Amino acid sequence: xxxxxxxxxxxxxxxxxxxxxxxxxxxxxxxxxxxxxxxxxxxxxxxxxxxxxxxxxxxxxxxxxxxxxxxxxxxxxxxxxxxxxxxxxxxxxxxxxxxxxxxxxxxxxxxxxx
Amino acid sequence: xxxxxxxxxxxxxxxxxxxxxxxxxxxxxxxxxxxxxxxxxxxxxxxxxxxxxxxxxxxxxxxxxxxxxxxxxxxxxxxxxxxxxxxxxxxxxxxxxxxxxxxxxxxxxxxxx
Numbered sequence: 569x570x571x572x573x574x575x576x577x578x579x580x581x582x583x584x585x586x587x588x589x590x591x592x593x594x595x596x597x598x599x600x601x602x603x604x605x606x607x608x609x610x611x612x613x614x615x616x617x618x619x620x621x622x623x624x625x626x627x628x629x630x631x632x633x634x635x636x637x638x639x640x641x642x643x644x645x646x647x648x649x650x651x652x653x654x655x656x657x658x659x660x661x662x663x664x665x666x667x668x669x670x671x672x673x674x675x676x677x678x679x680x681x682x
Numbered sequence: 683x684x685x686x687x688x689x690x691x692x693x694x695x696x697x698x699x700x701x702x703x704x705x706x707x708x709x710x711x712x713x714x715x716x717x718x719x720x721x722x723x724x725x726x727x728x729x730x731x732x733x734x735x736x737x738x739x740x741x742x743x744x745x746x747x748x749x750x751x752x753x754x755x756x757x758x759x760x761x762x763x764x765x766x767x768x769x770x771x772x773x774x775x776x777x778x779x780x781x782x783x784x785x786x787x788x789x790x791x792x793x794x795x
Contacts, residue, residue, distance in 0.1 A: 600781055611787035619781060658725050669775065670716055671783060673725035
């Protein structure tokens, strides 16, 4: 069966510090991968998605970046965090292909920038 | 572009009440439709889905029917429990080559004993 892992679960970082959040998927190959941010009491904002190794598409301009160094690994990074980067970060995967496929979400990382 | 509209929340019900959360969508072609649930402090989980018109998705007592004529996918449950308290998201994936799902803003459900 497939599983998705995210770490860390919670993180408190000062403004201006770097960030690295990691997501890995097990039990599937060549998944589509996604990073979302969820502000408190708000909906989902898609940040990045990837359809293959080294292929990253950005949905919103920001000081965040993403990388996919391996087929089932997706990393979200920042060189200098802003207060507005606080939120709940969710990684998700879906099967290769474009229609009819649901997403599977990780447990999330709660980031607080102080 | 595609869009999903959900009713504003929170929806507050007593245990064993009937639940309806409305969802309507705008999309070209024949999208697939989904309901996800998010319990406090957790990621989203797929609750049910429907991939073509008139399909009914169902799971854990919840159900939703894909109505193309009204572009709707309303979520229903006959008797809610306190444990159903969560945020519910309606979503679609368009046909014709889209990797990007479109989510509604979510509807919070609070069930009191």
